Amino acid sequence: MTGAGRSARLTIGDVTEPFAAPEDLTAALDATGYLADDGIATAGFLALRMRRPLFCEGEPGTGKTSLALALATALDRPLVRLQCHEGIDAAQALYEWDFPRQLLHLRALEAAGDGKLDVEAAERSLYTERFLLARPLLRALGAPCVLLIDEIDRADDEFEAFLLQLLDEYAVTIPEYGEVRAERPPLVVLTSNRTREVHDALKRRCLYHWLEHPELAREVSILRRRLPEITEGLAKQVSEAVHRLRAMELLKPPGVAESLDWARALLVLGRDELDVAVAARTLGAVLKYSEDLDRVRAKLDALFA
Template sequence: MSDQSLPTGIDDTIARLGARDYIADRQLATCVYLALKLQRPLFLEGEPGTGKTEIARTLAAMLGRPLIRLQCYEGLDLAGAAYEWNYGRQMMEIRLAEATGAGVGSSTKESRDALANELFSERFLTKRALLQAIDPANTVAPVLLIDELDRADEPFEAFLLEVLGDFQITIPELGTVKATKPPIVILTSNRTREIHDAVKRRCLYHWDDFPDEQRELEILHRRVPGVSDALASQIVAFVQGLRTIELYKLPGIAETIEWTRALMELDAMVLDPEVVQHTLGVLLKYQDDIARMQGSEAARLLEQARGLSAQAPAALPPGGAGPSWGGPAPGQARTAAP
């Protein structure tokens, strides 16, 4: 994996992200550029499905860096995120020392101290994502993705402060491990709860919102190149209308792309009531949301989408106004929307 140079400016950032099919607006590109140049973590917050996770994957590919991902979850602690001691191997080492008479039961303090130092050396240390990202042995700075931080418990955020502020971790038995090549850090949150100010103060901040109609149309043509203008315009208008309704889970850009591909597999040329009703499960992921969209509500949105699609604007060139993500390309692996 070759190491690529950092972008030379905001326009270069937009262009290089666009070359990887991540369509970034100028505000996001500015935050990305400054995070890279200032070596500051970038905290992305917003609705699920707006491309927060994808920016880390795109940066890693763009810069030729390894991606280290820490997926947050309830109950995540230091052992799961940073490091833990391999107690099984330590016990085996103690048993071996007992069998050979080295260290255990020895009358000399030096032998006992030597065994203790050996037991708490790097040989018995299991490195998790945070420690891997700041490992002094790294020959190139990786991209560290701390994904969906709001899923973790609030006390976990305290573990991150030393990493985010100084790119180091203090291990009581071993000392302080500090990065020689600070990682590029991306944190994401779906804002299911507030993240502590102490974390935010150590980061650059960007709110990632759903794209407007023009930007989503551009993304759709970029990611599903075979879609007709008529179908793409109706799909985008319908999804934009869905996002104005109070649903449990609003469809993100990834769902728009997935729905488009599903409709094309069904040879749909335009949206009609039957195909919309039968494919709502591609677009919406909760039964209450699907039930709400049955009947007159879906018909109203469909009629509105047909009317709006007649005046749909042409897709903008990369780098225009609006939010960002292009989603996974056909044939690429796809993870859950952030």
């Protein structure tokens, strides 16, 4: 950010998109270790070309956040992450003024002027980039990046409404400083676990993609890609077991992250096979609620029959 006053503007240079087709993006994501299906690759490609935010919704553990990380790596852009939570507001997401430093600055000016202060000049010097604490949304306007707005469903209606203008214009106005605008919008990825419905006004501004848990063959491939030391047989056993667990009525069905944790646990134990005995000992790697553990242990023999 440069300059001060109400005419201050922030611009970034143009960047040529590196992908000519969704298949190119698929290959680039594959190189990062993220195995994208055709739907994910097409959604990401369109978001880049159309310069529209990508709204990814799905159950926890389906790879929504990992997609944003992989896109940042594939595009060779920094990832700027805003983790949403209940009560998040614009100050936490956008900017704050560094009041302690501003106060020290005023005292230094006063000391330099032998106790006299040019009020207007002092006020102008306070509201400059030097004292501006950029939070994730403001940082995302400053350079080509991937902006991840994670778990937007945890935020409230007021914060959603605040995001609308940002996603429409990729600009914000700071009353004491001026307008900050990105000539080239960041690639925005919003994620939601659907703990509540996000308003239509926000969804209309985005391309939408629902992420499912991966099919069996793709999950085996993910395990083998992320854990090169795992055998094909063990990767298949873990994936099959996780798919059976997802078919049960659990409080939290396991996602890909849990599949990876389970596979890592088995590798740490030196196991090359998943049987009933070792599954019983390692369920804590894949299930996170005592009720789910009890339900699965009661049916463990049937699950591995």
